[in-house]
Amino acid sequence: MTGEPVTREAHMTGTPEPAGERLRRWRLVLGGDTADGTGHALSGQDAAMDGALTALYGRDDTARAGRERTGGLGASAPSVARWLGDIRTYFPSSVVQVMQRDAIDRLGLGTLLLEPEMLEAVEPDVHLVGTLLSLVKAMPETTRETARAVVRTVVEDLERRLATRTRATLTGALDRGARVRRPRHQDIDWNRTVAANLRHYLPDHRTVVPERLVGHGRASRSVEKEVVLCVDQSGSMAASVVYASVFGAVLASLRSVSTRLVVFDTEVVDLTERLDDPVDVLFGTRLGGGTDINRALAYCQSRITRPAETVVVLISDLYEGGIRDEMLRRVAAIKASGAQFVSLLALSDEGAPAYDREHAASLAALGAPAFACTPDLFPEVMAAAIEKRPLPIPDAEDGSDSRL
Numbered sequence: 001m002t003g004e005p006v007t008r009e010a011h012m013t014g015t016p017e018p019a020g021e022r023l024r025r026w027r028l029v030l031g032g033d034t035a036d037g038t039g040h041a042l043s044g045q046d047a048a049m050d051g052a053l054t055a056l057y058g059r060d061d062t063a064r065a066g067r068e069r070t071g072g073l074g075a076s077a078p079s080v081a082r083w084l085g086d087i088r089t090y091f092p093s094s095v096v097q098v099m100q101r102d103a104i105d106r107l108g109l110g111t112l113l114l115e116p117e118m119l120e121a122v123e124p125d126v127h128l129v130g131t132l133l134s135l136v137k138a139m140p141e142t143t144r145e146t147a148r149a150v151v152r153t154v155v156e157d158l159e160r161r162l163a164t165r166t167r168a169t170l171t172g173a174l175d176r177g178a179r180v181r182r183p184r185h186q187d188i189d190w191n192r193t194v195a196a197n198l199r200h201y202l203p204d205h206r207t208v209v210p211e212r213l214v215g216h217g218r219a220s221r222s223v224e225k226e227v228v229l230c231v232d233q234s235g236s237m238a239a240s241v242v243y244a245s246v247f248g249a250v251l252a253s254l255r256s257v258s259t260r261l262v263v264f265d266t267e268v269v270d271l272t273e274r275l276d277d278p279v280d281v282l283f284g285t286r287l288g289g290g291t292d293i294n295r296a297l298a299y300c301q302s303r304i305t306r307p308a309e310t311v312v313v314l315i316s317d318l319y320e321g322g323i324r325d326e327m328l329r330r331v332a333a334i335k336a337s338g339a340q341f342v343s344l345l346a347l348s349d350e351g352a353p354a355y356d357r358e359h360a361a362s363l364a365a366l367g368a369p370a371f372a373c374t375p376d377l378f379p380e381v382m383a384a385a386i387e388k389r390p391l392p393i394p395d396a397e398d399g400s401d402s403r404l
Contacts, residue, residue, distance in 0.1 A: 113132065133241070170379060243347045293320045340386075
């Protein structure tokens with residue numbers, strides 16, 4: 001072996017790990033077949049952890065390297081339920097979510113999620129919601145309410161995490177656009193007025209002479225901005241659909257923003273009327289179809305009534321199944337009308353996505369750069385679009401040009 005796992009405590013204290021602990025960790029990493037070279041036997045909780053890992057990862061090891069390791073969850077619901085309970089006992093939540101995702105991909109766990117007892121045993125997360133939405137057509141009625149409860153748990157957690165900052169950021173952007181320079185007395189923003197006039201401070205009088213007043217715009221009862229979220233619901237965009245639905249509900253709660261949510265594959269569905277409940281929005285989607293971006297943008301373009309006050313956000317990996325050149329002409333027309341156009345390759349925490357680079361480059365040439373966006377960055381992107389300033393495009397971290 002050319003390297004050794006080191007515990008966090010040993011790294012921080014500089015104290016060498018006991019040889020037995022090093023062998024134990026290598027044994028857990030390597031899986032215990034005859035080629036692992038440790039000669040270390042596991043017992044107690046370590047053996048249970050190894051069993052949970054073997055059940056999930058043992059099969060591919062056997063096929064790949066001729067190992068004798070065996071395991072698997074099979075199609076037995078009771079064994080899967082026990083396994084789900086075991087991994088929640090032995091591993092932290094972040095690891096549990098990764099293992100569940102791998103079980104869905106490697107062992108066909110998705111079909112067992114159609115059973116209520118399975119749903120009650122899993123750790124809810126964004127990826128699980130995406131899987132449930134892809135199964136919704138096959139889901140029996142007895143499972144549907146349990147599935148909605150799982151989805152609602154995830155959605156409410158996302159709303160708690162994202163709503164406050166989103167509302168504050170966008171309200172600030174709208175307020176800045178409404179600020180006036182000759183306000184009435186009751187509309188004066190005294191904090192900003194003082195800051196703008198500090199150079200006029202009179203030490204002898206210990207006061208500031210406000211030569212320039214800065215005020216709040218009076219709260220408008222009319223809609224100031226219109227936002228159109230146009231979301232690709234093909235299977236690869238599952239996490240983006242979840243986040244977009246939550247953000248759509250948050251934006252819809254802002255009185256001065258009119259929000260429209262449109263999802264599409266080869267068909268276009270307007271879910272605006274459901275934005276008061278993002279769970280309803282999600283169960284109105286249909287993950288896994290083809291992609292016709294041009295058709296979706298045509299629908300969104302037909303709904304724009306005040307271009308200069310409108311922001312269109314396309315969330316798609318840009319794998320267009322429709323008419324490519326017509327899609328690009330439509331984007332150009334939307335921008336020429338005065339509307340802001342934002343193209344997000346993904347709205348998720350999953351890192352750099354797969355996307356159509358040729359289409360992304362073509363959008364960039366039109367002045368509509370396409371980039372991946374995390375949920376934490378999304379409020380800043382929307383604020384910049386509302387204020388018509390440069391978008392905060394992140395740098396690529398994987399060597400790919402995600403700034404296109």
